[in-house]
Amino acid sequence: MIIQIEPESDIPIYQQITNQIIVGIARGSIQQGESLPSVRTFAADLGINMHTVNKSYHQLEKKGMIRIVPKSGAVISSPQDFNESSLERLKDDYQLLIAESLVVGMSNEQIKELVSSIIMNFKKLNN
Amino acid sequence: MIIQIEPESDIPIYQQITNQIIVGIARGSIQQGESLPSVRTFAADLGINMHTVNKSYHQLEKKGMIRIVPKSGAVISSPQDFNESSLERLKDDYQLLIAESLVVGMSNEQIKELVSSIIMNFKKLNN
Numbered sequence: 001m002i003i004q005i006e007p008e009s010d011i012p013i014y015q016q017i018t019n020q021i022i023v024g025i026a027r028g029s030i031q032q033g034e035s036l037p038s039v040r041t042f043a044a045d046l047g048i049n050m051h052t053v054n055k056s057y058h059q060l061e062k063k064g065m066i067r068i069v070p071k072s073g074a075v076i077s078s079p080q081d082f083n084e085s086s087l088e089r090l091k092d093d094y095q096l097l098i099a100e101s102l103v104v105g106m107s108n109e110q111i112k113e114l115v116s117s118i119i120m121n122f123k124k125l126n127n
Numbered sequence: 128m129i130i131q132i133e134p135e136s137d138i139p140i141y142q143q144i145t146n147q148i149i150v151g152i153a154r155g156s157i158q159q160g161e162s163l164p165s166v167r168t169f170a171a172d173l174g175i176n177m178h179t180v181n182k183s184y185h186q187l188e189k190k191g192m193i194r195i196v197p198k199s200g201a202v203i204s205s206p207q208d209f210n211e212s213s214l215e216r217l218k219d220d221y222q223l224l225i226a227e228s229l230v231v232g233m234s235n236e237q238i239k240e241l242v243s244s245i246i247m248n249f250k251k252l253n254n
Contacts, residue, residue, distance in 0.1 A: 019223050026226035065230060079232025086231050090224070091241065096146050097220055098245050099153035103192060104213050105206030108246045114218065115242050118225050119235045 001030050005046055013048060014055035021056070022065060025076060027125045036066065036074040063089075128157050132173055140175060141182035148183070149192060152203055154252045163193065163201040190216075 003020050005013055024030040036042065039057060043050040057074050060066045064086050066074045101111050130147050132140055151157040163169065166184060170177040184201050187193045191213050193201045228238050 022223060022230060023226045026229040032230075063227070065227075077230075079230075082231040087233075090228055090231065090233075091245075093224055093227075094241055095245050096149060097217070097224060098242065098249065099150045100190070100192075100220075101217055102153040102249060103149060103159075103204075103206075104209040104217065106214075106217075108250065111246060112239070112242060114221055115225065115239060118218075118222050119238060122225065122229060123235065 001036075003046060005048065014052045014059065017046075017053065017056035018059045018063075021060060022063075025065070026122055030076060032076050032078040034076050035072050036076065038073055128163075130173060132175065141179045141186065144173075144180065144183035145186045145190075148187060149190075152192070153249055157203060159203050159205040161203050162199050163203065165200055 001021075001024055003017055005016055007013070009016065011019070021030060021036070025032065036057070037045065039050050039053045043053045046053075057066065057068075060074070061068060064077055064082055066076055067081065069075045098111060106114075128148075128151055130144055132143055134140070136143065138146070148157060148163070152159065163184070164172065166177050166180045170180045173180075184193065184195075187201070188195060191204055191209055193203055194208065196202045225238060233241075
């Protein structure tokens with residue numbers, strides 16, 4: 001698993017870690033059921049504060065992406081670990097993102113094409 | 128414009144305001160070019176802290192959804208106010224959301240159907 005921090009980015013570092021872990025799982029470069037490094041190791045490897053890694057792990061746990069298991073640490077969830085409320089939350093997120101897209105002037109077709117092309121990209125990486 | 132705050136929600140109040148304003152613009156219940164109420168009025172109407180409204184307005188400004196104009200206050204942006212960087216940010220948001228959807232076990236078809244049905248809903252509201 002390779003996490004690349006962009007210190008100059010507008011996106012806070014804990015959010016960058018969260019995002020890259022989620023995209024990594026979707027791409028198959030991080031396996032479901034696998035354990036993430038301990039907060040201490042992760043922070044040392046990236047040369048960042050343990051607090052920052054902790055914040056990302058908490059965010060991933062809240063989203064249901066990882067479970068904190070005694071002795072195993074932060075374990076990446078599998079699809080069967082998610083429930084209806086994860087799906088409901090995602091629906092709200094899509095509604096908001098599509099609203100934003102319409103506000104900035106994207107057409108319905110542009111939104112659908114963008115979604116299809118991103119899905120296609122993940123598909124390629126998983127084959 | 129009707130904003131409904133859910134105090135029991137996991138979503139912070141400033142984020143609820145931001146989200147509802149964005150969805151309101153996409154639905155056409157808030158017009159582009161229109162001014163939002165002053166922070167003071169908005170806070171008094173909702174019975175919340177001015178700081179909370181301020182935080183939401185700042186977030187909307189950062190997303191480019193409103194512009195702070197002297198004397199007119201917070202003016203809702205029009206599509207021509209957005210630039211390439213807004214589109215780039217949205218692409219990143221779609222990538223992350225689609226990654227999350229794949230991780231929770233949604234199929235490509237389910238994602239596309241969800242996106243289509245949300246778009247269809249906004250379309251109905253705008254006709």
